[in-house]
Amino acid sequence: MILQSLVRYYEALEKKEKITSPGWCTAKVSFALDISEKGELLRVIPLKLEKQKGKKTVMEPQLLRVPEMVTRSSGVSSNFLCDNSGYFLGIDNKGKPKRSEECFAAAKKKHLEILDGVEGNAAAAVRNFFESWNPGGAAEHPALADSLEEMIAGANLIFCVDGDWVQNDYDVREAWEIYRDGAETDNEGICLVTGQKTEISRIHGLIKGVPGAQSSGAALVSFNAPAFESFGKEQGYNAPVGTYAAYAYTTALNHLLADKSHTSQIGDTTVVYWAEDGEEIYQNIFGGAVEPTVDNQAIVAGVFNSLEMGKPIVVEEVEGSLSLDQRFYILGLAPNAARIAVRFFYQDSFGNILRHLKEHYDRMDIVRPAADEMRYMGVWRMLQETVNKKSRDKKPTANMAGAVYRAIISGGQYPASLFQGVMGRIRAEQDDKDSHIHKITKGRASIIKAYLIRNGYDKEEEITVSLNENSKNVAYTLGREFAVLEAIQEEANPGINATIKDKYFNSACATPAAIFPVLFKLKNSHIRKISNHGKVVYFEKLLGELQDKMPVTEEQMVPCPRRLSLEEQGMFILGYYHQNQKRYEKKDKEEAQDVRDN
Structure with missing residues (x-):
């Protein structure tokens, strides 16, 4: 169900031309090798751009559309038109010159095969480059002097001819599409995602952007040992997913994870969410509602008021109103060695999810100090009430965080671990004589109130927002x-x-x-x-x-x-x-x- 939802999201984005098509991907590129038609390296073009991260300005690689990159765990396998210095220059900083030579030879073979007979300056320039380049003299080439150290550290490189990126050349693009579509396969089967008979993907693309997972990417679907295989099937053939579906779901998920404005971190769980039709405004509304700030309290209140009164939710940047029947998906991912674990997956109509959120905030509503403007306490702030502020790792318990998030969006009961965590922190800080922390905060009182109401303790509806002077509890x-x-x-x-x-x-x-x-x-x-x-x-x-x-x-x-x-x-x-x-x-x-x- 997760993969099917991601494939539908991919198709919605592809129609809007917001995502790469099959055979292509988006990669972080740091440098371009500017080459002449004869294949001579003229200069190295730095592609990194200045970006603001908090109070710092950092240089980050550009995101460029390039031919789909291979999945590498071990062995030698070259990408087409975008790869590291080991494959394009035959030199890197890994201290294994023989392997670097093998990498360059693999890249040379692949590029000459794909571009064989292709017309145009761009194709000729790349062919000539691989036929004339000498990996043994790469370190002494004058064009590489200023950038060599950074390039050999693993940065991605592309080719530039006459001021244009080679991957954008029409003849080269056509050659790549022919090569990709003409690849022979002996593994056809019924795709579990699309239900169609097609080529089955042996290895799925890697998912990048999950904190704690491998920086080079981790697999959502993979089989890497005989213990996980059956009926003589190897790797991805154990869970047959077509090459198109594998490309679509990995591309869509990487697109979601790369969009930091629409992801949230709950403990060790990275949460992504999307509307089936690919409209970003649904993500904006949900993100603002699940993690409100002091500045958007009035906006969130307006959304919930419209929902309660049965009025359409109108947003300034959208003509008309949002559909409460729009299918909406929420996925929680956590690192797990070389793989990614699914903490939770929830789908429902956008209206139902907003109603569950509103019900949660109504249960959490409690009288607060006059200076406190936070009517709606987001999930992250809520979970921080269970954390020891003196500890080095100020993250809530992983399993508990995922269970709380799932309970809120689905309208289910809160996990007992949330209530126990809050009560434990109150007791622990109360016993800590050196602690100057206010033990019973508004947040902790709110959690206690919400838990007792939702989990059935308050059967007589005695728990109120402010003081209940009539309660005989x-x-x-x-x-x-x-x-x-x-x-x-x-x-x-x-x-x-x-x-x-x-x-x-x-x-x-x-x-x-x-x-x-x-x-x-x-x-x-x-x-x-x-x-x-x-x-x-x-x-x-x-x-x-x-x-x-x-x-x-x-x-x-x-x-x-x-x-x-x-x-x-x-x-x-x-x-x-x-x-x-x-x-x-x-x-x-x-x-x-x-x-x-x-």
């Missing part, structure tokens, strides 16, 4: 009580460095019956220090109201459970967070009123 009420007790301590000791939260929070959250009697004794001594009688009355009244929400049975005279489950601990943290935000909200209003009065 015991764990939630205990969290609120803890926040009030901490507020009393801070009111009694202005500017205090450490509060009851630093010493008692984890134990109060897990075993409240053992801790809350201690906290209430401390409260009595703290409240005597408060000189403002009005605040004393306020705090006592609030604690009384909270105590009234706690059920007391004959078997349990103390209105505290002995232990709280992990989900109940999440409710405790939500109660604490909500009560604190209510308190800060009141402070903000009082400060604003003081400003107006003055």
